[in-house]
Amino acid sequence: MQPGGIAKGLVKAVLPRSLRRKIQRALQPTVAEGWERYAKAFPRQSGRFLGDEWTEPAEMGVDAAPEEVVSYLDRRVFAPFLGTCEVLLEIGSGGGRFTEILLPKCERLIAAEAAPTMLKHLRERFADSPKLEYLVVEGSSLAPLADDSVDAVFSYGVFVHLHHWDIFNYLREVARVLKPGGPAIIEHANTLSELGWATFLQDVPRCAGHHKAAGAFTPMTPELMRGFCERAGLEVVDCLTDVVRRDAITLLRA
Numbered sequence: 644m645q646p647g648g649i650a651k652g653l654v655k656a657v658l659p660r661s662l663r664r665k666i667q668r669a670l671q672p673t674v675a676e677g678w679e680r681y682a683k684a685f686p687r688q689s690g691r692f693l694g695d696e697w698t699e700p701a702e703m704g705v706d707a708a709p710e711e712v713v714s715y716l717d718r719r720v721f722a723p724f725l726g727t728c729e730v731l732l733e734i735g736s737g738g739g740r741f742t743e744i745l746l747p748k749c750e751r752l753i754a755a756e757a758a759p760t761m762l763k764h765l766r767e768r769f770a771d772s773p774k775l776e777y778l779v780v781e782g783s784s785l786a787p788l789a790d791d792s793v794d795a796v797f798s799y800g801v802f803v804h805l806h807h808w809d810i811f812n813y814l815r816e817v818a819r820v821l822k823p824g825g826p827a828i829i830e831h832a833n834t835l836s837e838l839g840w841a842t843f844l845q846d847v848p849r850c851a852g853h854h855k856a857a858g859a860f861t862p863m864t865p866e867l868m869r870g871f872c873e874r875a876g877l878e879v880v881d882c883l884t885d886v887v888r889r890d891a892i893t894l895l896r897a
């Protein structure tokens with residue numbers, strides 16, 4: 644038996660199951676801690692912004708060159724649906740891959756992030772922008788924001804990773820903070836698309852028998868998302884599955 648195996652066996656023999664579970668849970672990083680580690684480990688002076696590494700057109704199923712992906716999505720979907728407004732809320736800004744194209748669309752941009760170091764990256768990248776406001780959030784609540792206080796909401800690359808319960812809670816929060824009629828764009832997984840299914844199969848070995856692994860995609864379909872959105876009090880305007888063919892982009896109104 645390996646030394647690690649002996650230690651494991653000893654722990655199992657000595658500690659009751661409930662206590663072992665509690666310890667395991669305490670040692671597991673939370674979602675925010677996981678992203679915090681990612682942001683801290685990202686090399687600052689690499690000449691790349693955090694998030695550039697996620698712009699892989701073939702993986703995403705986008706018909707654009709890597710450096711064109713963000714502007715292509717903006718032209719095709721984001722700009723026409725969002726228009727311009729006073730207060731825009733971005734949930735999970737990361738290193739600002741989409742913040743860059745959101746800033747010109749508003750007077751104030753609230754970047755809501757679970758990982759404080761992501762906000763540091765954002766501050767460095769947009770040091771000159773007085774429009775940006777930084778908000779650390781925990782999980783799926785937008786508690787510091789008042790009812791009907793934002794004109795539009797945007798989130799990309801975040802709901803693909805959230806648990807269903809957090810997705811639903813966030814949608815309820817979006818319905819609360821968004822002014823009546825205001826638009827929201829949420830990108831999420833589309834597990835039954837061809838590329839979505841390939842992603843799901845890749846995630847099976849690291850998730851089977853465990854809680855969802857940090858970077859794994861949460862199984863989701865346009866139908867389930869529609870059900871969540873409508874029950875959260877949002878109107879589903881459209882769900883686009885042909886722009887980022889691995890995922891889906893749901894267009895909503897409060």
Ligand SMILES: C[S@@+](CC[C@H](N)C(=O)[O-])C[C@H]1O[C@@H](n2cnc3c(N)ncnc32)[C@H](O)[C@@H]1O
Pocket residue numbers: 674675678679693694697734735736737738739740741755756757758761780781782783798799800801805809
């Ligand atoms: C894959 S990154 C995407 C970042 C950025 N939107 C992009 O597309 O480049 C996911 C981001 O969401 C943040 N995040 C994860 N869970 C969150 C939550 N519950 N609320 C707010 N932000 C969250 C992470 O800290 C991370 O910055």
